[in-house]
Amino acid sequence: MSLATARRVLQIESEAIAGLIERLDARFENAVEMLYSCKGRVVVTGLGKSGLIGRKTAATFASIGTPSLFLHASEALHGDLGMLTGDDVLVAISSSGETEELIELVEAVKRLGVRLITLTANLKSTLASASNIALDIAVKEEACSLNLAPTASTAAAMAMGDALAISLLERRGFKEEDFAALHPGGRLGKKLRRLESLMHAGEDAPRVLANAKMPDVIYEMSRKGLGLAAVTDSSGKLLGIITDGDLRRVMQQRKENVLELTAADCMTKNPVTLPRTELAASALRRMEEKKITSVLVVDEQGRLEGVVHVHDLWTLQLF
Numbered sequence: 001m002s003l004a005t006a007r008r009v010l011q012i013e014s015e016a017i018a019g020l021i022e023r024l025d026a027r028f029e030n031a032v033e034m035l036y037s038c039k040g041r042v043v044v045t046g047l048g049k050s051g052l053i054g055r056k057t058a059a060t061f062a063s064i065g066t067p068s069l070f071l072h073a074s075e076a077l078h079g080d081l082g083m084l085t086g087d088d089v090l091v092a093i094s095s096s097g098e099t100e101e102l103i104e105l106v107e108a109v110k111r112l113g114v115r116l117i118t119l120t121a122n123l124k125s126t127l128a129s130a131s132n133i134a135l136d137i138a139v140k141e142e143a144c145s146l147n148l149a150p151t152a153s154t155a156a157a158m159a160m161g162d163a164l165a166i167s168l169l170e171r172r173g174f175k176e177e178d179f180a181a182l183h184p185g186g187r188l189g190k191k192l193r194r195l196e197s198l199m200h201a202g203e204d205a206p207r208v209l210a211n212a213k214m215p216d217v218i219y220e221m222s223r224k225g226l227g228l229a230a231v232t233d234s235s236g237k238l239l240g241i242i243t244d245g246d247l248r249r250v251m252q253q254r255k256e257n258v259l260e261l262t263a264a265d266c267m268t269k270n271p272v273t274l275p276r277t278e279l280a281a282s283a284l285r286r287m288e289e290k291k292i293t294s295v296l297v298v299d300e301q302g303r304l305e306g307v308v309h310v311h312d313l314w315t316l317q318l319f
Contacts, residue, residue: 016140038066038089041088041089042068042088044069045092047102050099051073054070057164071090073105074101086112089115090117091118091164092118093157094118097120116131119135137156194277195275195280196277198312201297205305206223209263210231214258215259227294228243228307232303232304237302238302275297293310294310
C-alpha cells in the first residue's frame, strides 16, 4: 500500500514538473535577463509553503554568486521593507496569486521602483497582473489524495526557481572556480579546493638539480617520502621527474653502476603538470586518466611550485 502511494506521489510530482517545460516561453528568457541586469539583490518572498520554497530559492541564488535574500511578506509590511532598494528584483511565489500580504507588499515595492517577477498558478491573478513578468507554475493536481496539501505545486515552484537560478548561472558564465570560492566548507568545499592549498611546496617539495648524482636523488626521495623527485635547472624550471618506478627500470636496464648516473640520465621528461589554481577534483580525474600517483605544480614559466600526491587527494574523500 505504501509503495503504491509513494509511486503515485512521485509520478504526479514528476508530471507536474515536466508539464512546465512546454509552457516555457519568452517570458522566462525575459525573467533571466531581468535577473542578469539586476544591480542590487534578488529578493525572494512568499508565505506558508511558498515561503519555504522561497527561502530555498534565495539560498540557491546566493550559492551561485547572486546576492540574494528571503523577505517574509508579513514582516516586510511591519518594518522589513527597508531591506529593499530600487535596484533590487523581487521574486514573489504564490500559487493563487491572491495572497493578501503579497498584494499589499507589491503596492509598496512598486513605489520603490522594484521590478517584480511572480511565480504563480494563476496568470490572471492580482499578483500576476501587477508583475513585470509572471511565470506559470500551475499543476493539474496535487499529489495529496485529498488534492489539498501543497505537494505537486510546491515541487513545480521549486523546480521553476531552480530553472531560473541555473539559467542565470550560465548567463553569467559562472565557473567551477567561482563556485569553489563560495563553498569553502564541507565535502563540496573539499572537492573544490585548489592545488595551491594541498601541494607540498618549498622545503617540503622533493626536488633535485639535473646534475645531482643518484645517491643524492635517492636520499631526497626517501627524505620527502613521496616516492619521487622533481628535476629542475638552477632557475627552478622543471625538466623532468624521477619516481620509484623510474629507479627500478634504470636498475634493470643499465649495465653500468647506476649510482654514477645523474638525475638527468634517469628522469622522465615532460611529466604531467598542473597550475596551482587547478581544482582538487579535476586533478584527481587527470591522475586517474594518466594512471599516475603524483602531479607537479608549475607556474606560467614552467618553474616548479610544488608536488601533489594522490594520497593528498584521498584524504579529502573525493570519491
